[in-house]
Amino acid sequence: MPDLGIETHMQNGRWEEAEHACNAALQVQPTSAKLHAYLGMCYFRRSIFDKAVDSFKKATLLDPNFVDAGIKLAQSYDRLQRYEEAYATAVEWLRIRPADRTLQGLVHGLQHQVKGNRTDGWERTQRVSHRVVLASDGE
16 A cells, blocks of 8 residues: 555544545555545544445445444444444444444444334334224214
């Protein structure tokens, strides 16, 4: 991987410079999962979560065992309020790294955001087992 100071820029919080360095490096190595993950971090830190999702997806497709990129992908979905995708992504990566506390926390926190998993609150439907009679019905 060409050394363009990406990690130095990232360590110093210079996310735009790191982004430019990542893009330059990706011109040389477009199949580097690490570079795509670095680019995703640059977007994530600048709150450009839709672009972060794209970069982290590429990183995880290029390296199916890149759990850290998978975690950031789930967190990016969460920041975009795409809770179903965030939950599914976190669950998927938790299978690969079951002891990861970040993934455990994501799954626990997101399970209540996913509509199909909700069991409490106003969305729970309860069936009324008796007949409702209005006063105007005269009964």
